[in-house]
Amino acid sequence: MSRLLVEYAAHHAEPLRQLYLRARQQAFTWLDSTQFALADFDAATQGETILVALDQEKPVGFVAWWPPDNFVHSLFVAPEQAGQGIGKALLQACLARVGRPATLKCLQANDPALRFYERQGWVITEAGDSAEGPYFLLALQ
Template identity: 25%
Template sequence: MKIRAFSAEDYPRILEIYSRSKLDELRFEKQTFQFLPLEDDEKRLSALKESTIYVFDDGEILGYGAVFESEIRALFVCPSARGQGIGKQMLEFLLSQIHGNANLFVAESNAPAKALYEAYGFKVSDQFLTEYNGQPVYANEMVRNSGAVRTTPRS
């Protein structure tokens, strides 16, 4: 297994992982969301394309992440590959690509993701209302100071 730079031929698999994973981050919301494919989501696709993208490749791509300046813009693991530490490895790798403070955005209700980020020194710095596919959703910005010490997350 290795984390490597994204290449153009990885794009269909990125779209597939996104389609299988995106609504998971909203599963704790009270309302039901209609999935919007990444290729049809102008805002999120544009943010991804201007980022540096990495893939977790174990003979097949099982996850991907993206960084833009100090922001982690994406971290997705294929649902069938979860629980194997791929998300933790990707997060550690993405953090190694950021010099200084790091930030990311997460659905406020996504407690499992927030717990992982907190284990790596992230703290909620802001709450705001955003939208996904035209429906409102509260989100948090989380920030990690460059001097933060990672604790080993529980599996």
């Protein structure tokens, strides 16, 4: 298996739209997934910096962040690739560029993601509400 992290390029858009849709359908079971659309990827990552994980030249994950605030906005891995270290590698590469402190939001109902971030050293600093449900703000110093 040949994995590589690369800067986002236009030819990654369609596979990442598909990945984002599938990953959210699987992870966000408490939401109405019929409301999810391929175009959501474009809206969610507009203006952000994106790194893409490739496996044999096929996108299998991505991380997107907003550099002015050191805010990690999205981290998604293809469901069939979960648990193989892709998310951790993407997050580490992102943090190497973003620096510290960094923050992110994680929906409270997304237990697997919360456990993942806590294992990586992130700490819950506050809670809030969003259209997708209650979330935690996490920070890494």
